[in-house]
Amino acid sequence: MGCGLLATGILGGLILVGSRRLSHLDAALVAYTFATLFATFGIAYRYAMWLQRPPTAMLWRRGWQVFLRPRALLRNLALLGHRLLVVFALNRFIWRRHVARGAAHWLIMAGTVLAVLITFPLVFGWIHFEAAAGEHGRYVTYVFGFPTLAFHVDSLLAGLVFHGLSWASLLVIAGVMLAMRRRMRDRDAAALQRFGEDFLPLMLLFSISVTGLMLVVSYEWMRGYAYEFLSILHAVTVITALLWLPFGKFFHIFQRPAQLGAAFYKDAGERGEQARCARCGEPYASLMHVEDLIEVERKLGYRYELAQRADHYQRVCPRCRRSLLALAQGRCFGGGAEEV
Template identity: 50%
Template sequence: IGNGAVFQLVPRYFPTQRATVTGLVGAMGGMGGFFPPLLLGFFRDRLGVVWPGFLFLSAVACVLWWMNGRVFLTREEALASKVPPALTRTADKVRAGAWATLWTGILIAAIVLGSRNLQNFDPALVIYTFAIIFATWGVVYHYSVWIRKPPTYVYWQRGWQLFKERGVVRTFGQVVILAGTHLVAQTFIAKRSRLRWAMHQMIFWGCVLAVMITFPLVFGWINFTSSPDDQMTYVTHLFGFPAGRFQLHTFTALLLFHGLDISAFLVLGGITLSLWRRMRDEGARAVQTLVMDFWPLILLFAISITGLALTVSQEWLGGSFYDFIAILHAITVIAALLYLPFGKFFHIFQRPAQLGVKLCQRAGEEGDGAICARCGERYASLMHVEDLKRVLPQVGFNYSMSGPVGNWQELCPACKRKSLSLAQLRLKEEANG
């Protein structure tokens, strides 16, 4: 794959030295297949293991990848602007499919390795595993396509640029603080409505708790066995290694075995608050739809109710209807997982990108300001205006102007309104003669 990529790049970037460079690259490609075994053999002879050789090769690959980005990235961006939009969209879809396949493969490998070659994998949960795998592919594909949209991609590039330029340690600290306020505490929702904040917090923590319990169990990363010397003691295994012990009929056992019930009650509480708000808030009622607003609540409600019904059947009904409820619960969970990449649930994965947007906003406030070409007042950050001028032509809007003001975005909002009013007045005067 590497040689093929190089042979595609050579004619593009070195058209006049195509024969010479192609010969050199071909020779290096042959040498590339010759040296790694020697390098791995050297490490095995000297150290008795080969993993340092793989680590060294990975480091070399990372350095070459960085050098390639420094040399060819600007040229690639210039060429991308000349590519037809249809071809660009096709390339984005192919790229997204490749990323989705890669991360799905990584997940499958993690399941196999984490469950000790499927030794601790529960076959009864295989249907959930396949649903998660399909959902992973869909989420990564959708996210990759979304991140390549011109406005999103500008923020994506600018965020990583600021992360490097402003200092990794400093920026990482800011991102951690932003994650605490915007992802965990969700204070921006509390500023809008305390009811919405309580609703989001209950649904958020209920779903997080359910995922933290369910996914490791489904993947076989966590399993429980009875202690050989005491049948009333359970041993928790993490990736096949003993990670803790607890006695049955204790508070710890109650929390572990009924953690999903706790998460279900949290989600049901959040759903109740959501329905209460949607029945009373006229603004929400005006824009709500079945697919985007009620269908996610219906899925969460069905999952929570059928999950609690399993506990009721096991604890108080002697297992009556357990098989039927288990199948019904599986259907609801699978439906939610398959809905994950396409519906409102997808904003769960979009929300962390908001941290990069906040980082850009802070950098813009601290940096140079954009001065209005008409009144001379600062109206926005220069970085934001330049990004806006760059991305608007990519989505089909041309705001370039003739005269001293080269672009409509170089005017502040007040001057834009004045300009529109003056233009309308001029047209009216011309129409009236």
């Protein structure tokens, strides 16, 4: 609860500072601002609860420990840049799973990130545009109240900036179409998908994008026909998605950076001492990982302690565990599995 309030308080403070005490806050966007503050509270609260689970707490602690080790820090920073590019920006691991899956995810991600980068600074009053004094048709971009980029209203840059959300919508719609196609055709998707987990997020993204584009169509080509209704409809879709952020599939956006911690943890494990199986004597994992899992399992209430051969079942490699089941079954028939 404290984490949620703290995060919400920090964002509220940044809104006050960035909008110059709300003087640049767009009154038409206040509903979005409050929905974002609620989402921030929910996300921070759920994240803090998630970090309290024993395996998550262990990975969080170990991930930072191995990342910040002075001897490995430079290498880790270089690896961090590489991983941010290939894992987060390019989604290489999802493209490897399937081209259509990779394309769908990348398009949705790119469109959403673009929309977020445009929408939130506008909603918080961090960015606003003003006509340049004495220069007809020229606009100045103010960031946190400071004048920055200026451009003419008819320039290519103006077209790109003012229609940024339209480009984002088109990317998201293309991604949603690909994802929906897979969900409606593939037998694995048919067996495993759930409405709330898999269809609802796609429907939300689609409705946000389409209603946003309808606003553009209304004011560009239909002289503002039904604009007020459309703007309320669009706000409803966006606010629903914001309120749902902490609870549904979208929360994976905030969990996903843990993948970086896991990667650095594995790197450190590979360079460190290896655990050898108590049965076959072969190395099978990093000793750090095995010791950490023993601690996590104890905290979770599992009692895999052994009386002989090793102190804990975690010290037997997965391959030997598979053989042991057959041997145990064989014992019931009066001998080892190989003797039956």
